[in-house]
Amino acid sequence: MSLFTHVLACLFGTGSWVSINGMWVELPLIVPEIPEGWYLPSYLSVIIQMANIGPLFVTLMHRFRPGVLNEVAVIYFIISLGTLASFLLAFFWKVTLNVAGFPHSVPLLLLTFFLSLVDCTSSVTFLPFMMRLKPQYLTSYFIGEGLSGLIPAVVALIQGVGILHCSNHTVMANETLDNSTTMYKFEAQYLPANFSTHTFFLFLSTMMVVCLLAFLFLNLHPAVRQQHETDRHHGRMGEGEKGTLVLKQHRQPEEKPMISPFNGNNKKTCSFFRTGTYGWIEVLFIFSVLGWTNALTNTVLPSVQSYSCMPYGNNAYHWSVTMAAVANPLACLIAVFYPKRSLKLMGFLTLLGTGIGAYIMGMAVLSPCPLFIQNHTGAVFIVGAWFFFVLTLSYVKVIIGIILRDEGHSALVWCGAVVQLGSILGAFAMFPIVSVYRLFTSGDPCNTVCSK
Incomplete structure (x- = not known):
């Protein structure tokens, strides 16, 4: 194994979601400067779901026209597009145009x-x-994918995004012949950032450039190509009959659909993957867990994170965001030393993570008066809940990725499709609840309205 290749795989993974993660953490500095204001998160949710036309197109091409789409060329294109879009955002994010007046x-x-x-x-x-x-390099990729959320969050903390202080503000003054009454209320005032949004977007563009360079090395560097499993997965063994035989043996399964209705050796067992290790019930369980965990971690719980944390104060909110970002790569590191593929363990951790998520959702529903709001216990609980929620479900997602890695190229394509499907369903479920019917109430970090 090559440390150089591990580093490249990690850097390659950082480009997976760094742009959108960066956009979310920069919102407190963006919304005061644009006409959409705090309606921008609702716009972003819709835009992200519209962008799923990309993975839908790739999945359909892989299913109905296998081998036509050049995977490497697609990756070059999307990374270059992300680099250019991040760079242009640095200069045009404040520009407005009149639409319908x-x-x-x-x-x-x-x-x-x-x-x-x-x-x-x-x-x-x-x-x-x-x-x-x-296979060993897949975990390094997942670590990089986790860092795609952690790095923008840390940079935003250094930038000073969302740091506020509470100051007295006069809300009413009554004067009579005998006396005068003045009422005060604490008002949250955000402090200026240490560097501009322009600089932050240039940083995101730089990270995409690093991802592009890492991909170039992974694809072309001679030392890295020695780590390629071309013999096993692509059949490129060289010239002659031996190479032709391997090509036929190993390319043929990838030209077929991933799902085969029956296993020829045992009619009672359905084999969905090329190894035949898992039956159709187990495969359904794996993909259901994958979709469920991604729905919870990518859209359902993040859509109520501010409601669950802000009643406990601004520090609790920022610590929950930071610790959740730390938990993702930490789960990948745990998977390096403990890559347990037990479906029973996967089910237990999914139930545990779902239970923690239910506590987080409960605190969001109770906002602005959740449990333990009058002392520091509540803040500790909510920060710990976000950390262990992301940690457990991220570990489940990594283990599923490792399992599907051994099942071939098609399995990983469908893995990505199910990840996006789970995220879409979670967004469709939460968008009307949060943004249309507005069933959640925000907490005020400077004024506690709950009685003891």
Whole structure:
């Protein structure tokens, strides 16, 4: 194994979702400067789901026209597109255009769509590309994917995004002949950032350039190509009859659909994967867990994170965001030393993570008066809940990725498709609840309205 290849795989993974993650953490600095204001997150949710046209196209091409789509060329294209879109955002994110008589941040929304297209499509292209490398490097890729959320969050903390202080503000003054009454209320005031949004977007563009360079080395560097499993997965053994035989033996399964209705050796067992290790019930369980965990971690719980944390104060919110970002790569590191593929363990961790997620959702529903709001216990619980929620379900997702890695290129393509499907269903479920009917109430970090 090559440390150089591990580092490249990690850097390659950082480009998977860094652009959209960066956009979310930068929102407190963006929304005061644009006409959409705090309606921007709702726009972003819709735009991200529209961008799923990318993975849908790749999945359908792989299913109905296998071998036609050049996977490497697609990756080059989407990384270059993400780099260009991030660079242009640095200069045009504040530009507005009149649409139907009202100002709108058209360049921001359009470039965000391209960033979403890049990140969504990475789910069905980056993972299958990792099939070219030995299985050990897949975990390094997942670590990089986790860092794609952690790095922008840390940079945003250094930037000072969302740091506020509470100051007295006069809300009412009554004067009579005998006396006068003045009422005060604490008002949250955000402090200036240490560097501009322009600089932050240039940083995101630089990270995409690093991802592009890492992919170039993974694809072309001679030392890295020695780590490719071309013999096993692509049949490129050289010339002559031996190479032709291997080509036929190993390419043929990938030209067929991943799902085969029956196993020829045992009619009672359905074999969905090429190894025949898992029956159809187990495969259904694996993909159901994959879709469920991604729905929870990518859209359902993140859509209520501010509601679950802000009643406990601004520090609790920022610590929950940071610790959740730390938990993702930490889960990948745990999978390096403990790659347990037990479906029973996977089911237990999924139930555990879902239970923790239910606690987080409960605190969001109770906002602005969740449990333990009058002391520091509540803040500790909510930060710990976010950490262990992401840690357990991220470990489940990594283990599923490792399982599907051994089942071939098609399995990883479908893995990416199910990841996006789970995210879409979660977004469709939460968008009307949060943004249309507005069933959640935000907490005020400076004013506690709950009685003891």
